[in-house]
Amino acid sequence: MRSIGLWDAAKITDATRFQSLAAVVTTAGRMTSTPMEALDAIEREVQDAFASVRDEHELRSVHAKFLGKEGSLTLIMRRMPELAPAEKKTFGQAVNRVKTAVETASGGAEQRIARESLERELDREPTDVSMPGRRGRVGRTHPLHRVLYDVTDIFVSMGFDVAEGPETDWETNNFERLGFPADHPALDMQDTFFLKNEGKPGPRALLRTHTSTVQIREMLSHGPPVMVVAPGTVFRCDDDATHSPMFSQIEGLVVDEGISLAHLRWTLATFAQRLFGKNVTTRMRGSYFPFTEPSVELDASCSVCGGSDPHCRLCKGSGWLEVGGAGMVDPVVLTNCGIDPEKYTGFAFGMGIDRLAMIRYQVPSIELLYSNDVRFLRSL
């Protein structure tokens, strides 16, 4: 149903008012007076007539009452013959003056109407902007991929290329070529999921325990220089509060002439500063990985407390965050990949994406990362 709004009400009152307005004009045009007197009467009406005009339609009507075909000024011109020749010039000038007055008043009224119309438009009932916006749903990238991409971007900006390889691999690429000693406890550092061999002999197939397999494939596919990061999914048969049997990793490898531990340190320190902030400092300490010698851990100063808070949620009061394990590529690994370790040296590093995601988003347990609980995903 159509409602009667403010505009309709305005039109009703205007119609009444307009009738009285027309009456004034008619009275002024009466032939009982001299043309000059009649002109004076018209001139007196001009201001009032336009002052009460409310819209464009009225404006046109009032304008026509003076200057239209039957307008009072048009009609009064026809009374020119009644005048003496000497008066004609004066009368003509007077008519022109009144015409100008009509046009001026009309123009003024037109501007006033436009202004009033704009005001009315702006004064309409305000929209309740507390209502929900009309929108499409916005999705969420998985937190692991957000962190993985941020981390990868940093390394790419430092000149690394991205290398990838299969998630299943041969034991040769995952362990042997990396110089893992056979029957050594170092193997326990990476509890491995093996694939059923489905009756086929030959080397064992497994789920890669690190993306070092990609580094091996990279070195086998082309010689130095090598400067890649290998992001990807890896697997270890571990499942507890801090370990997931599947997790994400990024490893880096640089092999060229003259590469030293100092280059490794710059790389990881620069990375840490870009990830955690300019003010973090780094420390490098000894460690052990079967495929690097020397092996190091690189720590960054805690970006939250800087080591000042013994109860810091991030560093647990140690003041340091482990950025990743790293080291100089063991000469055996280079040799296994057909690279002369006397001529070339290289460094490698690796870090867990899951832990970085847990730190960044304060994820309380690692299993949440793989729960795909929509409430978890959409909270980030």
Add this chain to the structure above:
Amino acid sequence: MKISYQWLCELLATKKLSVESVASALTDAGLEVEKVHSVGENLGSVVVAVVKSTRAHPTSKNPLSLVTVDLGGGTELEVVCGAPNVPAPGGRVLFAPVGTTVSSGDGKSFTLVEKPVAGIVSKGMLCSEIELDLGSDGDGIIVIDDIVAAGTKLVEYLPGARDWILEVNVTPNRPDALGHVGVARDVAALMKLPFAGVRPKAITHLIARDDMRVRVESHTPACDRFEAAVMIDAVVKRSPLWLRSRLWRLGLRAINNVVDASNYVMLELGQPNHTYDFDAIAERSIVARNAKDGEALQTLDGKHRTLSSADVVIADPVKALGLAGVMGGEGSGISDKTTRLLLEAAHFDASTVRKMSKRHDIHSDASHRFERGVDPNCPALAIARLKELLCELTGAIPVQADVSAKGPVPVAAALEVTVRDERVSKVLGLRIERDESVRILKALGFEVLAQDAGTITVRVASWRPDVTREIDVIEELGRVHGLDRVPLAVVPSSGARAGVTRDFSLRRRTREAFVALGVDEAVNYAFDSDELFALVGAKASAHIANPLSAERAAMRPTLVAGLLKNASLAARHGERVIRLFEVGTVFTGRNTDDPHAEESSATRANEGPVDEQTRVAFVLVGPRDAWLADAGSVDVLDGKGLIESLMESLFRTTITADRGGEAPPWAHRASYARICAGETVLGYVAELHPSLRAPLKLPAGTVVADLSLAAMASTQRALRALKPSKLPSMRRDVALLVARSHPIGAIGERLRSAAGERCASVELFDRYVGKGLPDGTHSIAFALTFAPLEDKSLTDVDVDGWVKSAVSAVVADFGASQR
């Protein structure tokens, strides 16, 4: 590995080291101190008290006694005590005054207050080992045998009572750090302290007893050192407090003075060793030999084990006495009645011990050390040290009949390694002065054999099996000199490109496109159960041989199953709107090629043992985006639309949908679409099959899609820019009445093809089915847009003519009529 700070200080003969400096130096050098436990900080007020008299509690029904003790300085106090072993007057006990915090043995502690016990106020208590956290004995109070004056503080009598236990993460390459001596040696090298190692006192009091001479032999290459000794007149009893508390603090339970001494030597030197009751050994003969297949042995954990020839045992001529380097056997151990001791320390092959440990699923302190590689020169030292301790603790006297045997394979000569100064700088990016290098190597126990202008040659210490090459020595120099001193050097940009890539950026862009289209990303495990895959009609072709559980044994052949599981979970949680996608790897078949084939490495760098494919899948459940209005649940066309948007945003590719191919098992047969781009099949989108709704608790209208990312990406073509005309285009609407059996897509295509080359698009904008129309028909309305060619204006006459041709074509081909 738990390391006692006090013990380190004793070994280094210094009291000047702070705990923090030791922990931080070890951590920096690769022996990461994960935690430092401060222990005994509550024992400062505990003193030695001498019992004066004891009387029974006058009223209590419990066996309480009132003990008057002398606290020194003329102070005597009557204390209520519930222990059954209060010594006779003159005996020494430990007294904790009111205010002392003591342990209740269940991990909790409490502070002593002055309160009446059965009516009598006690101003302190006489303490057990548990209460002072010095041991495991809570059955009675500690009684001290040593002669100590009343009032002596416990921490003066027993300095080790106040200690800091360092939890050191010993990496598998450092078996030497599994004994306090090895850690102390690192501390000495790092903090520039002198360190001479452990040197047992020469024992002068020996008895010659030919009748006790034992035969010791190794008949296996797995045992290349085998040392033994015999002692007599041992008194087996409880160890003194210092030994019991030290073992306790380091995580071992005290047993008796003989076994405790054996364990102490292991914790000190890192050398596992064993003590036997001499009288339980047949024919005074022990050998190390391979076990016989089927040979039986009951190990100390009480389990009966069946051995094979791959096992190595210590045996007398009658029976196996223990699994070599892993665990001793029942029946030959030390008992209260033992007086004659056979001590044994050997060196076993690391790999052999590791295999035995795995095979029998025993992880013992001994196997932990042997499988990492124990110093082959340590057995003799360990025997000497053990004898020294046993003399002191048991009063036993060594028999001058020590014997040792070497295995059939001679112990490898100690390695000599030459290190080039230039190589050190090249690897570390840091110059280490020659003096410093020599200092470090000597401090680590390496013998410097020769030096010249650019090299040092050393003989590697026998306890460092990880050091065999120049690079290993460089690591030692680096870590002791301080890796944190390595400067930062910008990596010279090499311009290297990756030779091995898959679809990293493609997957990333696909994920971002989905997210922009309002879909959330799931990341599922790459493995799940065969049952789950069977539910959606899929079969895994690769399985894990050693899965964590059967639910995680099959490598996923599809992403759909995991996503449906996720959606099902969300629906159970009451989520109405579920939009999930996953971009991930599926495992579709086994690759049988030999990875060792020579040409394989370069050409097949991307291939692994399993065929892997990247798939793109999504599931949509619940109403469309809207508010204050019911926009209805999603259906297969929402799925199709999502794919259209995705393909347009990623590749600017237009797709088509038809009912060709074979519907996937999870698809509703009335509502599925094969998605193609030109001739390429991208995958399928469908409403979920009705029979899957109940098991997954998902509503009707659930939409599922499964696509190949490689196929999607293959549709990408080079784009060519359009030069837009300055002239307006024209639109004409066409309404048709037509049978519903004709696919709307085909009608639209026909309109388009018949409307001439100026027709830029044909879009369906209305469809009506129902009242007023003949059965089986619907009214469909298309908007045809015509675009002018560059500067040539379209005319109404031309456009009307084209529309007429288009309508004629669909009237002719589909029996449509224009409305």
